[in-house]
Amino acid sequence: MPNEAERDFLQFHDLGADAILSIIARAQILAEAWNDRDMPQSLAGKRVALIVDDGGWRNTTAFELGIQAMGGVCARPPARFGAGEATADLAKYLDNWFDVLVVRTRELSALRELASSADAPVINARTRSNHPCETLGDLAYIRSKRARLDGLKIVALSPAANIVRSWIEASIALPLQVTQIYPEDWHVREIASPNFTASTGLDALFDADVIVTDCWPDGASGDRLLGYQVSASLLERCRPDVIFLPCPPVTRGQEVSADAMSHPACQSPRAKAYLLHAQNALLEWIVA
Incomplete structure (x- = not known):
């Protein structure tokens, strides 16, 4: 208690x-x-x-x-x-x-x-x-699909916003690996976790258990961020059991493409x- x-x-x-x-x-x-x-x-x-x-x-x-x-x-x-x-x-x-x-x-x-x-x-x-409640709910859904949460690899295609910060907070409490992939200007720097890394390259995406997104930053150039958009073709290059959880509200044509929302990996409504x-x-x- x-x-x-x-x-x-x-x-x-x-x-x-x-x-x-x-x-x-x-x-x-x-x-x-x-x-x-x-x-x-x-x-x-x-x-x-x-x-x-x-x-x-x-x-x-x-x-x-x-x-x-x-x-x-x-x-x-x-x-x-x-x-x-x-x-x-x-x-x-x-x-x-x-x-x-x-x-x-x-x-x-x-x-x-x-x-x-x-x-x-x-x-x-x-x-x-x-x-934190959003991350708690996502973890509860992931636990319903997988036997264990230990060692879970979370990749966030996201600026330094509330969703990725809560996943970093989760990596302080639980044995999760969290990687933020985004241009360096928007990397999270104010939260310290031994289980968090930030990158500009997409390599970690292709071995992720879970992919999450957040909205593009206000005023950011679409040309600069389009390479970080999740599309169906990008999901096809990921693990076959990857769970894609775009954070609602989703902005189709920005952080996600329309076809990504209908890809089998996208499980946001159920989550x-x-x-x-x-x-x-x-x-x-x-x-x-």
Whole structure:
């Protein structure tokens, strides 16, 4: 059972390997329960705030649906960070009513400030810096397809954005190998992990277990980035069992071609089903 200091989930490596693997294992069980329409009422009596301060809909919808399916109460306070009300004050007001705070906002620093002031545990539902729930869900899906996660080779065709950063965070906690492939200007430099490397060449792509992408940077030259686009022909050169998980929202014609989205390696819609199951397992673990 997590203690008070361990219940926040702001970065993937906030949780140790044992906790992460137990959550991923539980997600497999909850996936079966979901399909059987027989969800455990693990959140009965729990009140969860779902604060959406930065758009998006997939993982926040999954949170709301999962909370309700497991017997909890979910409310969406229209709270905003950095909009006049001190975050420390906001935390105490939220503590009056809620057992867990799930927050999607732009700045990771706002979540850190909220977590430092709130008694309720805080879950990062996405920031511009990282997206740990997305990676947790992807790992839960990958675990449903493969016997083990040890030694998994992840290749990210991505700028220094929240998806690749969360995979690097995962490589701190778990024995995963993460390689970012992109022009050097957009390499991640601020996160240290012995299991992370960055390259401008595509060689690591052809031995990857999992390929992920993110959107092209704003204002970047398409001519410069087209060589890093994932296409069906590129996927044909990869391992036959590779799992391609383009990060939604997908921009066809930029980071992916239209034919890549229909390639058998592309498993993003099925993988994103596990976003619900992994987040449900995370909530269970937090309130245990």
